[in-house]
Amino acid sequence: MLSIWYDKIPDKTIIWYPKTTVxxxxxxRGSKVExxxxxxxxxxxxxxxxxxxxLGSSDIANGVMKDTGNFVIVENSLNKIWDCFDSPAHTLLPTQIMKKGGGLMSTMSETNYSDGRFQLRLLHDGNLVLSNVDMFSRDPLHAYYISVTxxxxxxxxSGDQLIFDATGYMYILRGNGKRFDLTPRDxxxxxxxxxxxxxxSDGVFTQYYHPKNSTDNTRPSESIGSGACGLNNVCKLVDKRPKCECPPGFSLLDSNDPNEDCIPDFTPICDKGxxxxxxxxxxxxxxxxxGSDYANINPTTEEKCKRSCLEDCFCVVATYKDRQCWKKTLPLYxxxxxxxNMKAFVKYRKGDGPLQSPCGFSEANKNQRSLISVGPVLLSAYMFVIFVLVGVICVSFFLLYKKKAKNTYPSSKAVDDNLPHFTYQELVKATNGFKVELGKGVSG
Structure with missing residues (x-):
């Protein structure tokens, strides 16, 4: 992989690689760069x-690897043609500036540098946002951090540039010259x-530091955003890193990836019944x-909030705080x-009982009982019975048709009791080779 990395620390941390068309x-092995x-x-x-x-178009004089980590291509007049700081991958370095429309893309993991599930962008309106990304279209989805600049x-x-200055201080520079701090100064x-x-790769934008005279591992300094778990998942920070856990009534789509989407253990029903x-x-x-509110009731009481959600088939969760009620539907973002200081009411079907204790997700997950609607089970059984009946009817029609086909012309067995029968040789001898008429009519 073509890349730039920190060379003077034990962990040869990659800080830049090209964003290819794939x-x-x-x-x-055997690829080359020229x-x-x-x-x-x-x-x-x-x-x-x-x-x-x-894609430099001018006559190139040389390429220079600067001590800031920036690789610069210059022309004969020493004007800059291209540099890697203008095309960042997943990392910013001191002295690097991100302009409006710029962004970073996370990797899939610490060792897999394929495009990941998260994106940081400085929008043209001036907001710095962190959002998860659609894995198929690569389009940004709902933002889980907004700088509100x-x-x-x-x-x-409004915000104009994201600046990581030479002192290690990172901020958003507004159009009027004022600053919005992202990390502490000095x-x-x-x-x-x-x-x-x-x-x-977990969706957290983190500033790391490493002592120049130490062989210790790199440590996080400041972080922005709580990370983004999958749909219907819940994220909390543990030691400045996100930990994802499915809420009651939901299970991981991929049990090997705790950051993945959670799927409901019940079948949502919204019909006349x-x-x-x-x-x-x-x-x-x-x-x-x-990110999943579709209705707000204000002012109201806790009981009215719950009743409104119960009577609304689209409502999966209702949250309540300070006499305000927010109703939410799937998927939960x-x-x-x-x-x-907010209460969340997660709906479940009474016949199945509460799925988990509200005291904590982890212990409850151990005793989780699936809320599976009987509708799909009955439907499957019904379809199986129909399939068997259709098969029996088809076989019956086939046998009946075959029997009728055999009886279209009477066999010799049908007249065994009334008429004698002769062999071919006997008929030839009696008629002299079929030359003599033996008789006519029903009596021969």
């Missing part, structure tokens, strides 16, 4: 196929530490899915677990 930047006039930096595979190019009434007060002097800010009194709630505290 999600995976890895190339086969600096070519009119084409820039060109990466080709062993068959000579171009995998990536910097967009001012619709005054464009100059906390870890860059003269003593190596710095980087990486959008990790729906009756709210068949359902009840499991109560949770300090849980919310702020951006689940968070923090000190919200």
């Amino acid at each position: 999600p995976n930047p890895m190339v086969s 600096l070519i006039d009119g084409r820039g930096l060109v990466l080709t595979d062993p068959q000579g196929t171009v995998v990536w190019t910097s 967009f001012d619709p009434s005054n464009a100059t007060n 906390k870890l002097p860059i003269g003593d530490y190596y710095h980087r800010a990486t959008l990790d 729906y009756w709210g009194d068949l359902f009840d709630f499991t109560e949770l505290t300090d849980i919310d899915w702020p 951006n689940g968070i677990n923090s000190s919200l």
Whole structure:
């Protein structure tokens, strides 16, 4: 893989790699990179196929690897043609600036550099956002962090650039020159530490530091965003890292990936037979899915909030705080677990009983009972019976048709009791080779 990395620390941390036309930047052994006039930096595979190019169009003088970690291509007049700081992958370094429209893409894991599930972008309206990404279209989905640096009434007060300056201080520079701090100033002097800010595979944008005179591992300094768990999942921070856990009534789509989507253990029903009194709630505290609200009732009481959700077949979860009620439907986005002082009511079918204790997800998950609707089971059994009956009817018709076909012409057995029968040789002898008429009519 073509890459740039920190070389003077034990962990040779990759800080840049090219964003190729395919999600995976890895190339086969025997690939090569060349600096070519009119084409820039060109990466080709062993068959000579171009995998990536910097697309420089001017006459190239040389390429320079700076001590900041920036690889720069310059022309004969020493003007910059291209540099890797303008095309970041998943990491920013001190002195690097991200302009509006720029962004970072997470990797799948710490060792798999394929495009991951999260994206950081500085939007054209001035907001810095973290969002999960559709794995098929690669389009950004709901944001789970927003810097709120967009001012619709005054464009100059909106964010203009994301700056990671030479001191290790990171901030959003507004159009009017004011700053929105993302990390503290002068906390870890860059003269003593190596710095980087990486959008990790778990969706957290983290600033790391490493002492220049130490062989210890790199440590996180500051982080932005709580990470983003999958749909219907709940995220909480543990030691500044996200931990995802399915809420009561839901199970992981992929049991090997705790950050994956959670799927309901019941079949949501919203038909004419729906009756709210068949359902009840499991109560949770300090849980919310702020991206899934479709209705807000204000002011109201807790009981009215629950009743409204019970009588609404689309409502899966209702949250209540300060006389306000928010009704939510599937899928549940951006689940968070923090000190919200909010109640969450997760609906379940009474016949199946509460799925889990609201005291904690982990212990409850051990005793989880699936809420599976009997509808699909009965439907499957019904279809099986129909299939068997149709098979029996088809076989019966076949046998009946076959019997009728055999009886279309009477066999010799049908007249055995009334008429004698002769062999072919006897008939030839009696008629002299069929020349003599033996008789006519019914009596021969």
